[in-house]
Amino acid sequence: MDTYDRHARRPRWLAAFAVSALTLGVGATAAYAAPPAEASVSPATTAPAATTPAATKPAPDGELGARPYMGWSSYSMQVYSGSGSTWITADQIIAQSDAMHEKLQSAGYEYINIDAAWNGGTDEYGRPTPSTTLFPNGLQAVIDHIHGNGQKVGLYAIPGISPGVYEADLPIYGAPDCSTADIVTQPIQQADYWNIGYRLDFANPCAQAYVDSIADMFGEWGIDFLKFDSVTPGSGIGDLSLDARDDVAAWSQALKRNGIWFELSWALDIRYADYWAEHANGWRVEWDVECYCGDEALTTWDNIARLFPRAADWWRFAGPDRGWNDFDSLNVGNGSMDGLTRDERRTATTLWAVAAAPMYVGNDLTRLDDYGIELLTNPEVIAVNQAGRPAHPVSTATKQQTWYAMNPDGSITVALFNLGRTDADMKVSFADLGLQGSAKVRDLWAQKNLGSFDGEFTADDVPVHGTRLFTVTPARGGEIALNDDDARLSYEGDWSRNGGKEVVAASQALTVSSYDSSQGGTAPEPGASNVVAVNDSDSAIAYSGNWGHSTGRGLGDHQDDVHYGEADGAAFEYTFVGTGIDWVTETHSSQGEAEVYLDGVLVDTVDTYLDPAQGRGVQQVVYSVRDLADGSHTLRVVKKSGQFMLLDRLDVVQQSLIDVGAVVFDRATPADATVHILRDPGELDSISRDGTALKSGTDYTVEEDAVTLSASYLSTLPDGDTSLEVRFRGDRRDDVHWTEDDGAAVELTFRGTAVTVTGPAAPDQGEVEVYLDGALVETVDLHSAARLTQREVFSQDGLGKGEHTLRLVKASGDVLRVDALSYVTR
Structure with missing residues (x-):
């Protein structure tokens, strides 16, 4: 079995390809390394030269990246076999293309991506040339076969330039005043995670010209996709000691004009999510899905489970107008090699689908089993993926998780994931989805309607590491609430999310120490309650x-x-x-x-x-x-x-929310106990014990900032310390969108009979103009002496048939915050 270097994130066979004197340039990371020593350059005929720097096959505006891509990637089988070169030969790639054409293509799978180790040297301009060993009839013959199957083809590259190409001082194609010796940052710096190449100096326009020359050549070959690996910040390095953002921008510019999909890898840093979305069509959000356990398995359940928190972090950054969160290969096509149970295979497929992650298979497509084909071709599940609405969790604080996404037609996609160790009945509360009322439920895996439910429904016996997938369609008269970060809301102008402008729901423990001094008891000494x-x-x-x-x-x-x-x-x-x-x-x-x-x-x-x-x-x-x-x-x-x-x-x-963390109740001299709250009294949400709410007006009363616990309630508590939870409301789902620019706007188009705007008021806010179907209907003043949450800002009912558009425009004040919009379905 091949060993795995956990520090390098690659099996040792792959590292060997990168440094071998005989195969220099065909390794995992040397996508355009120097040619073998015995030939300073490859014959110019091995790599078709770009005839013009213009785009050769541009995609229509909005088409490239409009949906998560679907296809196959060679890398998982390269790891699984322990010998990457056996999985990127012409015969093997053609076999995979033919198998995808036969088994998966009708369901939407179209990309055949050739990963690391495809090239064999460079031409006289320092551009990569395909390996003649792997592709004896030329890579072009393979590309043409893939295109002949109605598919698209992808290749692999990394940041920087190889030392050999730099030292050879080669001319750059299409840039007669440039050479490869001029475009490396001085002093020389590392460009990639594996320290294979040198960092390019993009302050010199010749560096962009070099990238352009390769991208234009790929365009001439008919390449449709490029995986760009070892991108930093990311790839295990987040301290900016390596930073490939200039490479990303340069390749983005060069590939875009050639209509080539640009995919970034691996485990990219979420702090730069907007940058990745600006320049690429997709980006890996986690480490490799492969288990690097030889031919024992392609992946493991742990490698699937660790994607859930990543999906919860990244979902807001993906969408049709941005790009896609890449979870790596979906290795669910053959139970004998996947390393997953049948339930886990379905769960992985569901996660990829509801997260709108690119669905590319890592299995040997010639050996898919019937269940794998069933998973990969379910039309209703694929439709969820291709709709491009990334789901998000109600909560990740439990092993039984509900994820959902609001669809433009008002329906809701709901996925249930049992990440626990026992089978479980899983209840879905419509209120948790932002829906008040009844709804029809359809099981997408079973492709059947389950009926109508009022307020909630339960999925029975969801197996260990299992899943269910539904569409929930609200009945007439139901109310749908959309959070400020929902994809259905359209923002115009300069908007930000949170950044300290939000108020988070919070609670603090209040300890009640009960004793009886007449029986010789003494008052307990409770500790701090804000830790x-x-x-x-x-x-x-x-x-x-x-x-x-x-x-x-x-x-x-x-x-x-x-x-x-x-x-x-x-x-x-x-x-x-x-x-x-x-x-x-x-x-x-x-x-x-x-x-x-x-x-x-x-x-x-x-x-x-x-x-x-x-x-x-x-x-x-x-x-x-x-x-x-x-x-x-x-x-x-x-x-x-x-x-x-x-x-x-x-x-x-936690920040103190009440002035004291404990009160004492002496049964010998029973008396009310009073604490003072440190937020606006209107923000107090509840006081509870063990999840059961106390009764306002009976168990406690509120007058201005004073909360008084009645002696009659305190007398029911046992001796010793009892913990009460004092909870304060925050913004809906603890977040807001905000802008400082007058004229910035947010818009929602819906079909319904009524609409309501709910949001905060604050000392730094001013007026907002409310437009309905293009007409100014009200100007609302959101200024208040204290920061308040979830206030009804605007409401309008009696709307007629057809679509309606609500638009909010900042008119004055330092900040406009947007929290939630809701409407009543027709």
């Missing part, structure tokens, strides 16, 4: 990579358990609301360094190693941050070295 301990087993912590869970160690761990990761690159991630957080773990000689990211930024590298002479450190705070802006933040920790990395617990520091 919340999150155990390592909490379902809201997202683990990626290979993690284990150890319980009952007897070493003093919080709740006597820890999670541990062994492979470098293993990570945990937790999104919290608060002003600070502590990472509490173990220190030991078996452990090493870890990178700490806060809100996507590398903020620290901590060392959890402890000298053996000092034994073991238990419940140690190795990273701590305070004084964050109160709101939503994400902590991500990535293992860098050592045998293990552990997580014991996270301590989240």
Whole structure:
């Protein structure tokens, strides 16, 4: 079995291709490396030269990238076989093209993508030439065969230029005053993750000319797709020590005029999501899906499960007018090689479909089984994918997750995922989807209608790692609420999301300490209530990579358990609301360094190693941050070295919402207890105990900022400490869109009888103009003395038949915030 270098993210056979003296230039990353030493350049006839820099086959405006692409990629089978060259030969690629034509093409699959190691040298202009060993009749014959099957063909490249091409000082095609010795950044810098090539200096226009010359040549060949690998920030490097954004922009410009799909890889940094969307048609959001376990399997369930938190992070950045979140190959076509159960294969297919991720198969297409073909060709599931509406979760804090997407026709796509370890009945609350009323439900995998349901429906016995997929169609008179980030809302002008302009729903524990002084009792001493301990087993912590869970160690761990990761690159991630957080773990000689990211930024590298002479450190705070802006933040920790990395617990520091964290109730002298709230009183949402709400006006009363718990309620509590949850409302789904530009607008087109705008008021807000079907119907003042959430801003009923358009335009004030729009269906 081939070994896997976990630091290089590639099997060793692939690295060997990149450095072998005989095959220099056909490796994973040397997409245009120097030719073999025995031939300084390949004959010019091996690679057709571009005759003009103009586009040869441009796609009509809006067509390229309008939908997630569907097809096949060679890379998974290159890894699976342990010998990449056997999977990109002319015969093999032609066989895959023919199999796709026969089995999948009628369902929409059309791309045949040839991954790493396809080229064999360079021409006299430093441009890559196809391997004559892999393609004895020329790559053009293979391209023509693929096109003859009505399909499209893809190739592979990376940033930078190979040392051999740089040192050869070759002329650049179409740029007579340029040469390859002039376009490398000085002093020389690394261009890619594997340190194969040199970084290009795009301050010199000759660097763009070099990229153009290759892209135009690809256009002449008839290439339709380019996978651009080792893109940074991403590819395991987020500190800007490597930065390929200039390469991305240059290739984007060159490929766009040739009508070539541009796909970025791998595990791109979400902080630059807008940049990737500006320049590319798709981008990988996570590490390779392959398990690198030889021919045992293509992938594993863990590699599928780790995509759920990535999908939850990235869904907003994808769409028909932006590009697509790439989850890597969908390896579900053959149960004997996939490494997944039948239920897991269907779950993976469902996730790719509802996330609008490119659906490209990694299996040997000549060996698809009947179930794999059934999964890959279900027309209703494919229609969900091609509709291009990425779904998002109701919550990721549970193993039984509901994901949904609002469709332009008012229907809702709903996917249920059981990520737990037992079968489960899964209930869907229509209110969680933003729907009030009844609706018809259709099962898309079974392709049958299930009937009408009022308020909710339940999917029985969703299997372990299983899924269900539905379309929910509201009945007449139902109300649909759309959040500010829903794809159905259209924004004009300069808008941003959150950035401290949002208010997040939050709660604080209030401890009631009950005792009886007449019986000799004394008042307990409760601790602080604004620090919340999150155990390592909490379902809201997202683990990626290979993690284990150890319980009952007897070493003093919080709740006597820890999670541990062994492979470098293993990570945990937790999104919290608060002003600070502590990472509490173990220190030991078996452990090493870890990178700490806060809100996507590398903020620290901590060392959890402890000298053996000092034994073991238990419940140690190795990273701590305070004084964050109160709101939503994400902590991500990535293992860098050592045998293990552990997580014991996270301590989240929340902003105080009430003036005290505890009150005392003495049964001998019963009295009401009063606390004061530190937000606007109108923002108080509820007070509850163990999930059961107390009754306002009976169990407690609110007068201005004073909340009084009645003695009659307090007397029902047991002796000792009882925790109550004081909860405050936030913006809908804890987010807003906002703009500072007068004239900026947001618009919704719908069919319904009534429409309502719900949003915040604040001291920095002013007037907003409301237009309905093109007419100004009201100007609303959103200024208020305090920051308020979820207020009814505008409402209009009695609308006639047909489509209606609601438009909100900022008229004054520092900021306009948009939160939610809702309408009543006709």
